[in-house]
Amino acid sequence: MNMQSHGITPERLSNLKRLEAESIHIIREVAAEFSNPVMLYSIGKDSGVMLHLAMKAFYPSKPPFPLLHVDTTWKFRDMIQFRDETAKRLGLDLLVYTNPEGLQKNVNPFDHGSSVHTHVMKTEALKQALDKYGFDAAFGGARRDEEKSRAKERVFSFRNANHGWDPKNQRPELWNLYNARVAKGESIRAFPLSNWTELDIWQYILTENIPMVPLYFAAKRPVVQRDGMLIMVDDDRMKLQPGEVIEEKTVRFRTLGCYPLTGAIESDADTLPAIVREMLIARTSERQGRLIDKDESASMEKKKREGYF
């Protein structure tokens, strides 16, 4: 029982096409199997690609789930503007959630440090948001090539009722058969971009011409040197420490988060091809720009056990 003759030899899908199809499959599977999914939208390049894939997955329908942004109130202003424009342009529901207790206590990266700030305003806030709306599945844009503990994460990553991840007790995941069964209160984090690398992401953005936050592109921006990183002064909440001076430098960001915790790199890359070119000759990996991973190499695994994305 073989061979359907069409007169042409079929070709294997290219790397990007194969990744694209796999991601769309995952996104559709979540939409079909869960009663109340949500897509975490962090405004960055990975989220942008994930959202682009979701638009394709359901075309001509709209994605049958809302977007959720956990706003720490410390994101770059450009990010917030881009977020609102994107939701409007695509005609999607956007939920924005901020931890009310954190807001009330004015938890911020300057006074409380990156670890407390991230825990209260990101990890706790995310859990609160998921509980508030009763989401049983949440898409995230994480990739396995980002970090060692992510290399072992499943595409459908099971979380207990406290949103915890147990790396020792992960469900085996075979073929493209994803187990979507959860009891009440439990949930799945779904990672459609698991098998993409950073280079794949940029190549896809370039070939598909996906809009990106301007912060990825080099421009003159006000920055200060702090803890070996270039921190952009995005608003007047940033207090200068003794000896710090604001300089205008041509910089861009390889990864986006809370502005006081996100280091810029000096770069002239102000177009997509220039960014990809820079990528190809990159000498430092992207997470170096994030203060939160620095403490120790296993810190990401710890955060993930606690419910971080």
Place this chain on the structure above:
Amino acid sequence: MTITNVQEAAETAVTDYILAQESKDQLRFLTCGSVDDGKSTLIGRLLYDTKLIFEDQLAALERDSKKHGTVGEEIDLALLVDGLEAEREQGITIDVAYRFFATEKRKFIVADTPGHEQYTRNMATGASTADLAVLLVDARNGLMVQTRRHAFIASLLGIRHVVLAINKIDLVGYSQERFEEIRKEFETFANGFDFETLQAIPMSARYGDNVTSSGDKMDWYSGPTLLEHLETVEVGEHALEAPFRFPVQWVNRPNLDFRGYSGTIASGRVAVGEELVVAGPAKQSKVEKIIGAGGEVQSASAGEAVTITLEDEIDISRGDLLSSTAHRPDVADQFAAHVIWMSDEPLLPGRPYLLKIGTRTVTATVSEIKHKINVNTFEHVAGKTLELNEIAFCNFALSSSVPFDPYEANRTTGSFILIDRMSNATVGAGMIWFALRRASNIHWQALDVDRQARSEKLGQKPAVLWFTGLSGSGKSTIASIVEKKLHIDGRHTYTLDGDNVRHGLNKDLGFTDADRVENIRRVGEVAKLFTDAGMITLVSFISPFQSERQLARDLMGEGEFIEVFVDTPIEECRKRDPKGLYAKADRGEIKNFTGIDSPYEAPENPEIHIRNVDRDPEDVAEDIIRYLRDRGFLSSYASDGEGI
């Protein structure tokens, strides 16, 4: 911003480079071998040599190497891939880790899987999505039991391309003789497996010889390096050549004018205008439109995620399989398959599991374990249950017919996973071998005298009162009073309990978990026949497992199954101990006694919950009768005008 000509030229070059990437291929492979064969070191070497190891990762690595490293002062490449904390501390790989690297020709996704026997399930997981397997062998030790096991699992999971990486060749003096010896032994051994390509490569992952470059130590070897082979090996896409298969994932219905079926093409090719058939119902229609990831297209092939619209409006939903009309899949509710068991809880024949195949999920039971396979010797051995990491050939019975192909012909439509209905864990993975024709040959006699006719004749609605609870909880006492009351009222009843079943129908069964499951399955089936006959059946069994009670429930019609939980604390049961069984169990004379050394899973939502302490059995029985009356089981008929 100033755009110089140089910059512009560079950007054009990058754009061209990116566009050239469009044709870059992807290869997924897994590496397997035991802890000491150097798998992680090999992958670390590939990542290192292909320059994808960034500077700061290297810096962190040097720090970590000092803490956990096993190769002294040098960088331990294995630490790059052993991700989780615990693994770093123990110096072993305990889960599947995925790694990525790329060359000009291909992008590679590597599944690094552990070698220990107890991690068979992880290797199977890695193999399920791989095009090729790299089997590592320590040149000093040659073929080991685990090398054979890995070759077998790779073959079972349908991998057709294998690299035999004869590693640590530096430790045998780069000996050609040793290499040839191992290669020949493996080729002879692997003859029975269906590998299309088998490439043996002598290498030293630690020093890099024949990983990405040949080095100068092995002039006698003229074959490709590992990377050259991985870059060029043709993994002919069987899925592209197989007949068209399309499991429907999602019905796309934005408005009344558009009805599309979204999914990923499992195999073959489809074009506008072609006739397709819905497997099973065999409804046919022609392809009207195909929407691919980049917009409308005239045709699409295996691996693409598309949305298809048809010329005719036919009823199609998630779980249906669209396929070529010329080559249709099997459709059956029974098949034989290889199963890899992945749970600490054993597989029990007769216990219902969820089976997910493609986009469809059904209930399934293993009707028979034909044989287990010893993964080290490949011998067939008999077995009643299947433990973690065991592989067996089994017959499956499904709650409804599903379309499928043999795994050998189609990895997507021939594979399934098994999910535990209580814990929701993925407990098994299966590869279908063939359909069992029994299913289609045994047709139920279409009787004119049907269950409704019998029920009407008896003037009652059939029901099963299923009494569950610990030994000594009072199940039989209560059931017996209920039956008497019903009998006096002129109802037709029958009681199934240990006394009349264990001594006859089920006298071949003991008290192991597997036998308990079979015991309850048979009782459930008998109770079902009694409901067909129109009877009110009282079943009084400890029935400790939730899943078997669920199985019995599923056999009956809607609302016919009434679970009566006789909830008596074990201390109370022990005090009553009417048959002296607790005393015996305490003395160790009875094994697997429920509540003592075998668990009792209390019902979560029983129809009737009796907290049976300080209660008169007569009153309890009256409560149950009231339940039946309130729900209309006794209303269609009253023998003396009143009924009870």
